Amino acid sequence: xxxxxxxxxxRLAADTLPVAEWPLCQVLLINDARFPWLVLVPRRAGASxxxxxxxxxxxxxxxxxxxxxxxxxxxxxxxxxxxxxxGNVVAQLHVHVIARTRTDAVWPxxxxxxxxxxxxxxxxxxxxxxxxxxxxxx
Amino acid sequence: xxxxxxxxxxRLAADTLPVAEWPLCQVLLINDARFPWLVLVPRRAGASxxxxxxxxxxxxxxxxxxxxxxxxxxxxxxxxxxxxxxGNVVAQLHVHVIARTRTDAVWPxxxxxxxxxxxxxxxxxxxxxxxxxxxxxx
Numbered sequence: 677x678x679x680x681x682x683x684x685x686x687r688l689a690a691d692t693l694p695v696a697e698w699p700l701c702q703v704l705l706i707n708d709a710r711f712p713w714l715v716l717v718p719r720r721a722g723a724s725x726x727x728x729x730x731x732x733x734x735x736x737x738x739x740x741x742x743x744x745x746x747x748x749x750x751x752x753x754x755x756x757x758x759x760x761x762x763g764n765v766v767a768q769l770h771v772h773v774i775a776r777t778r779t780d781a782v783w784p785x786x787x788x789x790x791x792x793x794x795x796x797x798x799x800x801x802x803x804x805x806x807x808x809x810x811x812x813x814x
Numbered sequence: 815x816x817x818x819x820x821x822x823x824x825r826l827a828a829d830t831l832p833v834a835e836w837p838l839c840q841v842l843l844i845n846d847a848r849f850p851w852l853v854l855v856p857r858r859a860g861a862s863x864x865x866x867x868x869x870x871x872x873x874x875x876x877x878x879x880x881x882x883x884x885x886x887x888x889x890x891x892x893x894x895x896x897x898x899x900x901g902n903v904v905a906q907l908h909v910h911v912i913a914r915t916r917t918d919a920v921w922p923x924x925x926x927x928x929x930x931x932x933x934x935x936x937x938x939x940x941x942x943x944x945x946x947x948x949x950x951x952x
Contacts, residue, residue, distance in 0.1 A: 724894075725883070725887075725894075725895055726879075726880070726883070726895075726897065727880045727883045727884055727887070727895070734876065734880070735873075735876075738872065738873075738876050741864075742864070742865045742872070745863070745864070745865045746865055749863075749865075756862075756863075756900075756901055756902055756905070757863050757864075757865070757899075758898070758899070758900045758901075758902065759864065759898065759899045759900075760896070760897065760898035760899070760900070760924075761895075761896070761897045761898070762894075762896045762897075762898070762924060763894055763896075764894055764896065764914060764921060764922035764923070764924075765922050767894070776902060783902060784902035784903050785902070785926070785927050786898075786900060786902075786924055786926050786927065788923070788924050789923050789924065
């Protein structure tokens, strides 16, 4: 942990579109139309590992992961949720929540480091974000 | 969920060595000496997604993930923990908890579907399991 203020890692910022601000996390959509893929980033400066979060933050993170997963499953086709906290490339703590289908581009492999991201059409991204935020508000 | 009794998926059983039985999960060691890699399997018949667990089980799963992660970080070299619930191949709910180092065989890539598992020497596996279970008991 550092004393610096929280700021989103620039690599996460570059790869994502903003979706929502939750009590603990920034909610981002990975700009890759191949997979409906959210990333949750706790606004805690210097955080890198889930087990180093304070207990209250840890509980809140679980709740926010579940909320993101439920939203994806209700909003897009989803045969399986994939949830992961890796951070080997970007150390800033971030949790992936991805809706997978048996016909997606790399099924059944994990999505990370597979092929090249395909940016959303602007209207498609806006529509998906609108549907997700409508679910969140319900 | 089904009404069947819980039993460990035979593919998970084939790839792992038993480590411990916790209140919710079976704790298993993936038999791949390239990575210190635990898998937690909640003993809940038919469970596939974290968000479908009962609230008490969900809390317990978080606690057990954290316990496994802390044990690995204290027991083996670890630059980064990787935690994931995928289940694209084996649908039975299971959570990976992996200790990664910057010099491991596939860093910084995720471990799944990378190369071929290298089985532990029997004594090495027994030693690692002993160190983990000593940590668990402390």
